[in-house]
Amino acid sequence: MITEVKDRKLTNRRDLNFEYDGKWVIFESEPSSTSGSTGWVVYYGDGTEEDWDALHQIIVNRYKGQALLTFAYAPKEDVVYGMYDIGVAARV
Numbered sequence: 290m291i292t293e294v295k296d297r298k299l300t301n302r303r304d305l306n307f308e309y310d311g312k313w314v315i316f317e318s319e320p321s322s323t324s325g326s327t328g329w330v331v332y333y334g335d336g337t338e339e340d341w342d343a344l345h346q347i348i349v350n351r352y353k354g355q356a357l358l359t360f361a362y363a364p365k366e367d368v369v370y371g372m373y374d375i376g377v378a379a380r381v
Contacts, residue, residue: 290335291343297329302359309361311336313344316357325357336360 303326305314312335318328332347334340341358348356 291332291340291347292334293332294330297331299327299329302326305330306361307363309333310363312361313340314359314361315344315348315352316359317352318357331356333361 299319300308302316305316309330312333314330315332316328317331318325322328332344334344344358348354348358
């Protein structure tokens with residue numbers, strides 16, 4: 290299900306990962322942000338392929354491809370310093 294964000298608040302891409310964890314997000318960059326990391330979430334959907342398809346169509350039709358479609362992901366406890374904890378090989 291796709292949801293349009295009516296009350297858009299300025300955020301950065303790192304914070305949107307925590308707020309929209311597990312969802313597809315259309316992120317529109319603020320024009321003055323040279324890095325593209327500050328802007329607004331304009332639409333979001335569940336983490337399904339159907340929602341990705343629908344959001345992609347919104348980007349093509351409404352934003353002429355000028356918005357970012359990303360999957361929001363907040364690091365979980367099994368991630369340390371941006372790397373997955375894959376365990377330690379046992380000695381034999």
